[in-house]
Amino acid sequence: MTELGTLEDLPLDYRKGLTAKNLVPLWPSLRAALPHGIPTRRTRPVVWKYDDIRPRLMQAGDLTPIEKAERRVLVLANPGLGLENMQATPSIYIGMQLILPGETAPNHLHSPSAVRFVVEGQGGYTVVNGEKLPMDKGDLILTPSGLWHEHGHEGDGPVVWLDALDLPTVYAMEASFCIEGESQTVRNQPDASQNYFTRAGLAPMSALGRPKDAYALKRFPWRDVRTSLEALASVTNKGEAVQLAYVNPETGEPCMPVLGFSAILLRPGETISPVRRSSSAVINVVEGQGQAIVDGVELDWGDSDTFAVPTHAVLQITNTGTRPAYLFQVDEAPMQRKLGFYQEFPTG
Numbered sequence: 001m002t003e004l005g006t007l008e009d010l011p012l013d014y015r016k017g018l019t020a021k022n023l024v025p026l027w028p029s030l031r032a033a034l035p036h037g038i039p040t041r042r043t044r045p046v047v048w049k050y051d052d053i054r055p056r057l058m059q060a061g062d063l064t065p066i067e068k069a070e071r072r073v074l075v076l077a078n079p080g081l082g083l084e085n086m087q088a089t090p091s092i093y094i095g096m097q098l099i100l101p102g103e104t105a106p107n108h109l110h111s112p113s114a115v116r117f118v119v120e121g122q123g124g125y126t127v128v129n130g131e132k133l134p135m136d137k138g139d140l141i142l143t144p145s146g147l148w149h150e151h152g153h154e155g156d157g158p159v160v161w162l163d164a165l166d167l168p169t170v171y172a173m174e175a176s177f178c179i180e181g182e183s184q185t186v187r188n189q190p191d192a193s194q195n196y197f198t199r200a201g202l203a204p205m206s207a208l209g210r211p212k213d214a215y216a217l218k219r220f221p222w223r224d225v226r227t228s229l230e231a232l233a234s235v236t237n238k239g240e241a242v243q244l245a246y247v248n249p250e251t252g253e254p255c256m257p258v259l260g261f262s263a264i265l266l267r268p269g270e271t272i273s274p275v276r277r278s279s280s281a282v283i284n285v286v287e288g289q290g291q292a293i294v295d296g297v298e299l300d301w302g303d304s305d306t307f308a309v310p311t312h313a314v315l316q317i318t319n320t321g322t323r324p325a326y327l328f329q330v331d332e333a334p335m336q337r338k339l340g341f342y343q344e345f346p347t348g
């Protein structure tokens with residue numbers, strides 16, 4: 001590799017002249033911007049233990065009334081990226097949100113897209129453009145860019161969910177903003193997961209003759225995901241990932257434009273070594289115990305823990321328990337595919 005010239009190689013008055021005119025020489029920074037072979041990654045493989053998050057979230061419930069928070073969220077920030085930047089990975093924002101019985105989180109819309117993945121509790125709901133979506137453990141709820149959404153809780157006990165947003169990308173583009181609105185009028189019918197899209201391969205006939213709905217299904221009940229994972233496991237060799245992608249039932253495309261979502265089942269004692277990918281990931285444990293080895297770093301995980309996988313990382317995940325383990329994965333592969341640089345790097 002050729003040694004490139006440094007800033008110090010340049011006469012001081014030349015450098016000063018460049019700076020005065022808002023100009024920068026590329027060659028001293030070229031290798032940093034375009035490292036050979038593999039990107040420079042500041043993202044650390046880290047695990048956020050739910051046992052560390054939960055008591056602090058409950059404390060926030062005591063310390064900060066919902067009116068003073070709007071969204072009562074603790075952000076899972078990757079220390080390698082700077083805690084203040086609120087990035088679990090460079091393109092994935094993750095928060096844990098608490099809502100208490102009787103509380104409402106006011107109606108708003110924003111340019112980033114969000115999903116909610118329910119971690120614990122019963123009786124929570126989100127209203128998205130007038131559609132009231134129940135939130136049971138493991139349910140995935142979409143609140144896409146530009147759609148009104150508000151949350152509430154009609155049950156007992158705390159409800160906690162994981163928020164995943166494409167905020168870092170939208171923010172980096174100086175395109176992140178929010179609008180507040182009056183509470184929505186709720187349509188008096190069940191959400192589309194309970195009447196329009198109840199089985200894979202079946203869509204309402206009326207859906208064929210109109211433009212595709214970018215967000216046809218906004219709630220993916222965990223009950224169905226779990227059943228489908230178990231069925232897929234029955235025809236998948238041990239060591240091969242049992243993984244289902246959340247897609248739009250009208251288009252077959254990933255259900256959101258920037259972030260991708262999938263669910264994984266690991267059989268007792270099973271180890272999977274997913275292909276190395278150009279996208280990063282955040283994995284939340286629905287249930288189970290195990291270990292992940294991410295670029296050589298061992299991360300132990302249990303129920304409701306969450307861990308970060310940097311871009312291009314070598315990853316191995318093991319279920320060390322005696323029951324199946326279920327994982328929920330967020331990645332930015334849909335965005336990377338659209339931008340034309342998504343890659344998988346088979347080992348060997």
Ligand code: GTQ
Binds near residue numbers: 073096097114
């Ligand atoms: O619930 O709408 O974690 O707007 C961050 C921003 C949650 C939400 C977050 C948000 C929300």
